[in-house]
Amino acid sequence: MSGPETFDRVLMTSAVVFVVVAGALLLFRISRGPSMLDRAIALDVFAAVVxxxxxxxxxxxxxxxxxxxxxxxxxxGFTGSVGIARFIAVRDKPLSRRRAGGKEGQR
Structure with a gap:
């Protein structure tokens, strides 16, 4: 092997190692994330790592x-992230804003 081929091989091998380590850390974050939003972000980043x-x-x-x-x-990955963000945004709205759009807000 010549010098540039060896250098390419080392770079590609290190890239694969970094991707595997990042994937393992993201799986840990997905399983142990303190909130649903942390898990959603970790899933989005996991798609990017894949x-x-x-x-x-x-x-x-x-x-x-x-x-x-x-x-x-x-x-x-993008559409999944947008869907999760919309779900979390609706779920985390204050109760008074949710009621204003419903039947109770029409009285």
Missing amino acids: IAGLGAKSAFARDSFYFPIMLVLAFL
Whole structure:
């Protein structure tokens, strides 16, 4: 192996190690998160780490097969984050604001 090939191999291996460590730490945060919002953010970041792992695999194999899969995962991660944020926003509204829009606010 030449110098640049060795350097590329070391960089790709270290990228995979960082992705695996980040994934393990995120799984810990998802399981032990103190609040639902922490778990939602950790799931969103986990989707990004999976995308980064697929990117590292594509770079390692020098194959562009995983690019459409990465794009779909990014879209699903974004829509999932927006859905969770909307759910948490509705759940955490003050009680007086929720009642104002309902039947009790019409009296």
